[in-house]
Every structure is written in C-alpha cells, then in structure tokens.
Amino acid sequence: MSCAQTHLHQVALETKDYKTDAKPFWCPGCGDHGVLTAMYKALAEIGVDPNYLVNISGIGCSSRLPYFVRSYKMHTLHGRAGPVATGVQLARPDLAILVNGGDGDGFSIGGGHMPHLARKNVNMTYVLMDNRIYGLTKGQVSPTSQRKMKAYTTPYGGVEEPMDPVLYMLTYGASFVAQSLATNVKMTAQLIKDGMEHKGFAFISVLSQCPTFNVIDDAKYFKGAAEEVSPDHDVTSVDAAMHVVNVGHETGRIPVGLLYRQERPTLDEYMADLVKQAGGGPDYDLRKIIDLARP
Amino acid sequence: MDKNDLIIRVAGEGGEGIISTGDFITQACARAGLEVYTFKTFPAEIKGGYAMYQTRASAQPLYCQGDTFDVLCAFNGEAYDLNRSRLLPGTAFVYDGPGGDFEPEIPAGVHGYAIPMTKTAKEMGNPKAKNMVALGALSQLFNIPEQALREVITAKFTKKGTTVVEGNLNAFAKGRELAAALAKTDPWKLEAPESKRDVVVMSGNDAVGLGALIAGLDFFSAYPITPATEIARYVARHLPKRGGTLIQAEDEIASASQVVGASFAGKKAMTATSGPGLALMGEMLGMSFMSETPCVIVDVQRGGPSTGLPTKHEQSDLFLAIHGSHGDCGRIVLSVEDVSDCISLTVEAFNLAEKYQCPVLLLSDGSLAFSTQTVAYPDPASFKIVSRKRWDGHGEYKRYAITDDFISPMADPGTPGGMHIATGLEHDETGNPNYSPANHEAMQAKRFRKLDGVVNDFPPAEVDGDGEAELGIIAWGSTIGVAREAIARLRAEGVSVKGFYPKLLWPMPVEQFEAFGASCRRLMVAEVNFLGQLAHFIRAETSLRPESYTICGGLPFTPAMIVAKVKEMLA
Numbered sequence: 001m002s003c004a005q006t007h008l009h010q011v012a013l014e015t016k017d018y019k020t021d022a023k024p025f026w027c028p029g030c031g032d033h034g035v036l037t038a039m040y041k042a043l044a045e046i047g048v049d050p051n052y053l054v055n056i057s058g059i060g061c062s063s064r065l066p067y068f069v070r071s072y073k074m075h076t077l078h079g080r081a082g083p084v085a086t087g088v089q090l091a092r093p094d095l096a097i098l099v100n101g102g103d104g105d106g107f108s109i110g111g112g113h114m115p116h117l118a119r120k121n122v123n124m125t126y127v128l129m130d131n132r133i134y135g136l137t138k139g140q141v142s143p144t145s146q147r148k149m150k151a152y153t154t155p156y157g158g159v160e161e162p163m164d165p166v167l168y169m170l171t172y173g174a175s176f177v178a179q180s181l182a183t184n185v186k187m188t189a190q191l192i193k194d195g196m197e198h199k200g201f202a203f204i205s206v207l208s209q210c211p212t213f214n215v216i217d218d219a220k221y222f223k224g225a226a227e228e229v230s231p232d233h234d235v236t237s238v239d240a241a242m243h244v245v246n247v248g249h250e251t252g253r254i255p256v257g258l259l260y261r262q263e264r265p266t267l268d269e270y271m272a273d274l275v276k277q278a279g280g281g282p283d284y285d286l287r288k289i290i291d292l293a294r295p
Numbered sequence: 296m297d298k299n300d301l302i303i304r305v306a307g308e309g310g311e312g313i314i315s316t317g318d319f320i321t322q323a324c325a326r327a328g329l330e331v332y333t334f335k336t337f338p339a340e341i342k343g344g345y346a347m348y349q350t351r352a353s354a355q356p357l358y359c360q361g362d363t364f365d366v367l368c369a370f371n372g373e374a375y376d377l378n379r380s381r382l383l384p385g386t387a388f389v390y391d392g393p394g395g396d397f398e399p400e401i402p403a404g405v406h407g408y409a410i411p412m413t414k415t416a417k418e419m420g421n422p423k424a425k426n427m428v429a430l431g432a433l434s435q436l437f438n439i440p441e442q443a444l445r446e447v448i449t450a451k452f453t454k455k456g457t458t459v460v461e462g463n464l465n466a467f468a469k470g471r472e473l474a475a476a477l478a479k480t481d482p483w484k485l486e487a488p489e490s491k492r493d494v495v496v497m498s499g500n501d502a503v504g505l506g507a508l509i510a511g512l513d514f515f516s517a518y519p520i521t522p523a524t525e526i527a528r529y530v531a532r533h534l535p536k537r538g539g540t541l542i543q544a545e546d547e548i549a550s551a552s553q554v555v556g557a558s559f560a561g562k563k564a565m566t567a568t569s570g571p572g573l574a575l576m577g578e579m580l581g582m583s584f585m586s587e588t589p590c591v592i593v594d595v596q597r598g599g600p601s602t603g604l605p606t607k608h609e610q611s612d613l614f615l616a617i618h619g620s621h622g623d624c625g626r627i628v629l630s631v632e633d634v635s636d637c638i639s640l641t642v643e644a645f646n647l648a649e650k651y652q653c654p655v656l657l658l659s660d661g662s663l664a665f666s667t668q669t670v671a672y673p674d675p676a677s678f679k680i681v682s683r684k685r686w687d688g689h690g691e692y693k694r695y696a697i698t699d700d701f702i703s704p705m706a707d708p709g710t711p712g713g714m715h716i717a718t719g720l721e722h723d724e725t726g727n728p729n730y731s732p733a734n735h736e737a738m739q740a741k742r743f744r745k746l747d748g749v750v751n752d753f754p755p756a757e758v759d760g761d762g763e764a765e766l767g768i769i770a771w772g773s774t775i776g777v778a779r780e781a782i783a784r785l786r787a788e789g790v791s792v793k794g795f796y797p798k799l800l801w802p803m804p805v806e807q808f809e810a811f812g813a814s815c816r817r818l819m820v821a822e823v824n825f826l827g828q829l830a831h832f833i834r835a836e837t838s839l840r841p842e843s844y845t846i847c848g849g850l851p852f853t854p855a856m857i858v859a860k861v862k863e864m865l866a
Contacts, residue, residue, distance in 0.1 A: 022727065054560075054708050066716060067728070072708040074559055074586075075718040076552070077578055083549035087556025087564065088708075090540050091514050095560070095708050116545045271540050278535035286508060286675040289533045293495035293505075295325035295447075295669075 031182030031208030079110030307370025317348025431470020506641025767815030
C-alpha cells in the first residue's frame with residue numbers, strides 16, 4: 001500500500017462513486033464547486049472506502065459539502081465541526097475523517113478549537129474553503145476579509161485587519177499545512193490526497209471565490225496573486241513555511257502548494273499507549289476497580 | 296444514656312490536615328461496620344482559608360448530614376469563632392489548648408475538652424502530626440474504632456515509610472492518652488454493630504464515574520470546573536483500564552461536541568460539568584436531540600447565577616436542564632438523591648440515552664459531589680445494561696425512519712449500506728434537508744413521541760407514607776434525604792405528613808404527581824434555589840398548587856428546618 005495511512009480502508013472506485021443524488025446548491029461560479037470536484041478526485045485516487053469515511057462540517061455555504069459526498073457524515077453546528085470530528089476520530093481511529101468548512105466557521109466562531117486540533121495532532125484532514133466573506137448570511141466581512149471591504153455591515157468599508165489561517169495553523173503546530181486555489185482542481189486534489197495520507201492533523205486552505213458577495217477577492221485576483229512555493233522550499237521547516245507566508249504578506253502574493261509537513265505521533269496513538277500502560281481492555285474486571293473503594 | 300448517631304465536625308485552617316482527619320474518621324467508622332454520611336466545605340482558595348469536614352456515623356441507615364454537629368473539634372481560633380454560635384448545651388467541644396492560638400469560653404452545658412494538639416505535636420518533634428493528636432483524642436473520647444483507625448492511618452502512610460507511619464501512630468496514641476486523662480462528661484459514644492454489610496465508601500463524584508464504567512462508558516470528554524472535576528479525575532484513572540478514552544477539551548462546547556461525535560461513531564459517551572458549562576453546551580444539546588444522537592451530560596450543580604458560589608451547594612439548574620437550548624428541544628432529566636443513586640442512575644442515564652437516542656442530563660449537586668457515604672457493594676452483574684438499537688442490514692437504510700415506537704435503528708460508521716448524515720438541519724426520514732411544514736411537524740412529533748415511553752421505563756417516584764396526609768412534602772436531589780429524616784421525626788410526633796421523591800424530572804411523571812397530590816390536603820416543595828424551580832414545573836404541568844419552601848444560602852437544608860417549616864404551616 002502506497003498510503004502512509006494504514007487505516008484508510010481502500011477500494012477501487014471512480015469519482016462518480018463518491019457523488020450523491022443531491023445537487024450542489026452553490027451559486028454558479030462559486031469556488032466550492034471546484035473544491036468538491038477536487039475532493040471526489042482525491043478520494044477516488046486514494047480509493048477511500050465510503051463506508052469508512054466520515055465527512056464532517058459546521059455551518060455555512062461550504063459546510064453543505066457533505067450532502068454531496070457518499071460517506072458517513074455529520075452536518076453539525078456553526079464552528080463545531082473540529083471538536084465533533086475529534087470525538088469521532090478518537091472513538092474510531094480506523095475511520096478516515098474529512099472536515100470541510102468556511103473561514104467564518106473555522107476561524108471566527110470556531111477559532112478557539114483550531115489550535116487544539118493542531119497541537120493535539122488529531123488524525124484528520126481539514127479542508128478550509130476560504131471565500132473571505134460570510135456567504136450564507138448574504139455578505140458580511142469575515143476574519144479573512146480585506147480591511148477595505150465594503151459589505152453588508154460595513155457600508156463605509158471594513159475596519160479590521162484580516163488574519164491568515166495558514167500562519168495561524170503553522171503557529172499552533174499543525175503537522176501538515178498546505179494552500180491551494182479552488183480554480184486549480186489538480187493541485188487542490190493532490191494536496192487533499194496528500195493530506196489524507198498524512199498521519200496527523202492536515203490543514204489545507206483552499207481560496208474559494210464567492211462571485212456573489214465578494215467582489216474584491218474574485219477568481220482573477222486569487223489567480224494573479226497565487227505563487228507556487230519554490231521546489232527548493234524545505235517542507236520540514238516551520239520557520240521556512242512561516243517565512244514564505246510572511247514574505248507573501250509583504251509582496252501581496254499568496255503562496256500555494258505544500259508548506260509544511262512533520263511526522264509525529266497522533267492523539268489517538270498517545271491514547272492507545274495509555275490504555276496499554278494501564279494494562280487495559282474491555283475485559284478488565286470492574287470489580288478490581290470497585291474494590292479500591294472498600295473502607 | 297449513650298447516643299449512637301454521632302456527628303463530628305473537624306474544623307480549622309485548610310492545609311492543617313482537616314480533610315485527612317475527617318477522611319480517617321470516615322474510613323475507620325465504615326471499616327468497623329458503621330454507616331457514614333459526610334459533609335465538607337472547602338475554601339475557594341487553594342491554600343489556607345477555613346475548611347470543615349463533618350462525619351456522621353451510626354449503626355442505623357443515614358439519609359443526610361443531620362442538623363448540626365454533636366462534637367466540634369476546633370484546630371484554631373477561626374474554627375471556634377465560626378462555630379461558637381452552634382455550641383449548644385449538650386455539645387462536646389474538643390479544642391487545641393493550651394498552646395493553641397485561642398482561649399475559648401466554654402458555654403454553659405457544653406462539654407469542653409482541652410487537648411494541647413499543637414504543643415504536643417511540637418514536643419514530639421512532628422508538628423505536622425497535630426491532626427493525629429486530635430484524632431487520637433477524638434477516638435478515645437467518642438469511641439471511634441481504635442483498631443480501624445490504626446489500620447487506615449497505616450495504610451495511608453505506608454508509602455512514605457515506617458518512620459512516617461510510626462510518627463503518626465505515636466502522635467495518635469499520645470492524643471488518646473491525653474484524652475484518657477480527662478473526665479468524660481458527655482453522652483456521645485459510637486458503638487460498632489455486630490454484623491457488617493458489604494460496602495464501599497465513595498464520594499458522589501467518584502460514584503458517577505463508577506456508574507459510567509458499569510454502564511459501559513467508552514469515551515469521556517470534559518473541561519475542568521468546580522464541583523464536577525473529580526468525576527474526570529476518577530474516569531481518567533480507571534477508563535484506560537477498560538480500554539476507553541478520556542480527553543480534556545478546550546472548553547465545554549468542545550467537550551459536548553466530542554461526546555456527540557464519539558456517540559455518532561457508535562460509542563457510549565459522556566461529559567460532566569456544572570451550570571456554567573451546561574449553559575455553554577446548550578446548542579449541542581439541541582444537535583443531540585435533532586440528530587437523535589445519544590449523549591449523557593452530568594451537571595453537578597453549584598451556586599449561581601454567573602460565577603456565583605462555585606464551591607457551594609444549590610439546586611438551581613433545573614430550568615436550564617429541562618429547557619436549556621433553543622427551539623423545542625426534548626431531553627430526559629434525572630436527579631440523584633445520594634451516592635448510591637450516583638452509581639445506579641448514571642447507569643440508568645446511559646440506558647435511557649441509548650434506548651431513546653437523545654440527550655440525558657443527570658443532576659447532582661455541590662454537597663453530594665464531595666459527600667462520602669457507605670453504599671452497598673455495587674455488583675456490576677446486577678445492573679441491566681442497554682445498548683442502542685442497530686440496523687439489521689436488511690433493505691434500504693433510513694436513519695430517521697418513523698417506526699412504531701418512533702425509535703429509528705442506528706448504523707455505526709463502517710456498516711455497509713448504512714451511510715447516512717447526522718444533521719442539525721430539519722430532515723426527512725433519510726436525513727435529507729426538508730423544511731416543508733408537514734415534514735417538520737411529523738419529525739418533531741417523532742422526536743417527542745418516542746419519549747412517551749420514558750415515564751414507564753423508569754421506576755415510579757417513591758412515596759414515603761401511606762393513606763391520606765395533612766401535608767405532602769415533595770423534594771428532589773439531595774434534599775430528599777433531608778426530607779426523609781424530617782418526615783420520620785414529624786411522624787414520631789404524630790404529625791400527618793407524606794413524602795414524594797421524584798428522580799425522573801423530565802419528562803415529568805404527571806400522573807404520579809397527581810396521585811400523590813390527591814392524597815394530601817396541602818403540598819410543599821422544599822428545594823435549594825431562589826425561584827422554586829421544581830414547584831414551577833409542578834404548577835405548569837399538573838393541576839397541583841404546591842407551596843414553595845426555598846433557601847439559597849449555599850448550604851443544604853437540615854431536617855430541623857423542614858420540621859420547623861411544617862409545624863409553622865400546620866399551626
């Protein structure tokens with residue numbers, strides 16, 4: 001098996017086998033269509049058994065994605081896809097966990113969870129679909145919106161500096177960090193595939209244009225600003241990864257490609273060690289525990 | 296006459312060995328076959344502050360912490376000052392003197408015993424053994440089983456080596472010697488029973504953890520919060536032995552989310568928190584109900600609102616437990632009376648969550664959390680364990696199929712053909728979003744009507760007393776034990792009272808309430824909160840119009856308070 005993730009149950013399927021009968025509800029021209037296509041492609045290339053795939057999302061336009069993917073799935077609460085996915089993963093480390101969500105979902109209301117997914121190295125793939133705006137509520141600024149943006153609740157222009165989800169995840173210790181554009185299905189699919197095969201918390205930021213509400217960060221802007229990371233980039237160095245992102249902030253460029261990858265034990269592996277240390281198993285006699293409370 | 300139902304209060308500065316002294320008394324009494332029921336207050340601070348540990352021991356069953364102490368052992372002046380108003384005639388008072396930091400006045404009728412605790416321990420070159428001197432004196436004066444005390448002291452210090460064990464036992468012996476030299480004037484004397492029952496001694500919080508293990512807990516997630524954290528401590532220690540997983544989450548929203556995720560994955564999952572944490576879990580409670588994913592949430596209530604009285608006792612989360620979360624959101628709410636319930640009703644909480652695929656809340660409270668009590672040995676084989684109904688793999692799978700009992704079989708991830716979505720959006724039988732009026736009506740009816748069976752699945756609320764009564768007392772949570780003792784006293788005085796002790800609070804067993812109400816001329820609900828929360832639900836859900844008796848000072852009721860209130864009402 002070429003896959004580093006031995007838990008990924010593999011079958012031979014085509015992209016169409018991952019599609020459901022539900023038709024994607026996104027606007028024409030929305031970047032999310034591209035992300036979905038890339039996901040089908042990545043899943044088929046790995047050959048993930050849909051019976052062992054759990055696709056989890058929060059709330060927002062992009063969080064509707066699981067309805068379009070043949071798998072077990074959860075459409076949870078705004079901002080809570082990460083911790084729900086953590087519960088599924090720890091309960092069943094044999095499952096492949098794929099999370100989708102937007103910038104508001106992951107980095108505004110759910111922002112408090114992201115550091116812990118990263119530092120705990122929960123074995124899952126998190127695909128951020130960053131359109132830099134709230135789409136489902138009809139166009140308000142999000143934590144990744146450019147400051148000057150005039151929008152629904154910022155008629156005179158926004159007043160807050162945006163954050164960079166990639167820098168955030170690098171800072172908190174995500175063990176796989178990559179960025180891509182929704183318009184580049186090939187690269188996005190490859191990075192999702194690599195992320196799923198990575199053992200640990202894989203974070204893939206996909207810049208996904210919203211043609212309906214975000215007139216600044218459109219597909220043309222993303223394409224023009226994107227710059228593939230150099231083949232010489234050292235993906236094992238978190239300093240190098242942060243440097244590339246910071247240089248981009250200065251030059252107005254958006255680095256795309258694999259930025260950082262690190263091999264380290266996952267949370268469920270540490271948990272399994274604890275059970276081993278305790279000499280545990282479901283047959284451990286409860287009476288031995290109860291006897292400790294005898295006076 | 297010897298009085299063999301003894302309440303000993305040990306009080307002093309936190310860190311002086313107050314808690315361990317209380318623990319030794321409790322463990323030794325239980326070891327000698329006595330029933331124990333303890334009550335503690337801790338300072339909110341980590342170091343210093345007033346600490347108190349009260350042990351009630353008797354050969355008879357105990358239901359509550361009692362009215363007040365029979366014996367006060369004061370380690371310092373603060374402990375004396377805070378308790379002097381309760382030094383009633385007949386009370387025994389053991390204090391640090393001479394050589395302590397205070398010179399108490401012994402009120403008339405109080406049996407004073409001066410034991411130079413600090414001085415003796417210093418003279419023995421072992422100042423930390425002050426509490427051992429006190430323990431020896433208490434043992435001698437009130438016949439706390441000496442041999443059992445020596446055993447528990449030895450067991451506690453064995454790890455620290457024989458010198459430490461010897462030092463403590465010597466100080467203990469010295470305390471006995473000092474007390475033996477004094478003339479005993481009080482009637483308090485413990486007498487161990489001849490026959491012992493097979494027991495464990497546990498706190499309410501540990502017992503919740505044990506109940507979860509018995510129920511088959513696989514996954515536990517929580518965020519630290521007083522007074523619930525000891526549940527996580529117990530589970531963290533023992534769950535790995537059973538192959539399960541415990542995680543400390545970044546907040547209570549995350550812990551509830553992780554529990555719902557683990558349960559979706561097919562595991563028995565729970566979290567434990569207090570009111571502030573439950574408030575944060577409200578939205579996920581709705582997700583659990585809407586997506587029909589079982590989850591167990593334990594709320595060890597504390598004084599509120601807001602940060603409130605974090606280390607104090609209150610029963611004020613009933614509104615939140617029953618109606619917290621937006622929209623019409625169903626759930627099952629249980630409450631525990633004592634440590635024994637903390638085991639058995641935690642098992643029941645899992646059984647109901649698994650059967651009805653909904654959130655189940657178990658309400659405990661601050662005083663029960665830390666109260667240690669003797670409980671009949673819980674044989675794991677004696678508990679009925681329920682697991683969720685799972686799809687049999689035949690035909691087309693519909694996760695939310697409307698069945699005869701409105702319970703739809705679940706499919707764990709990995710089940711071929713069982714792929715589905717668990718969603719918080721309104722959905723049809725397959726899980727697909729559907730906002731049509733007819734569908735929302737049908738699915739809400741499904742989710743609520745499946746809960747119709749709960750009342751019949753749960754043992755009926757206990758009725759304390761037969762026939763008609765002048766007054767019926769309704770109590771929930773740990774107030775039940777206080778009501779039991781109050782009612783026994785009132786009955787002995789010829790007062791016509793009955794008790795009603797519901798432990799399934801939602802869905803409310805309305806018919807049981809009505810039947811009880813019909814047998815009483817008047818009704819009173821005693822509960823530790825300001826608004827009279829259970830009384831509110833009784834008025835809303837039944838035809839009954841009970842009178843409310845509420846306190847919210849951070850302490851539980853005493854039997855004497857309820858006795859006095861009843862007499863006042865019936866006067």
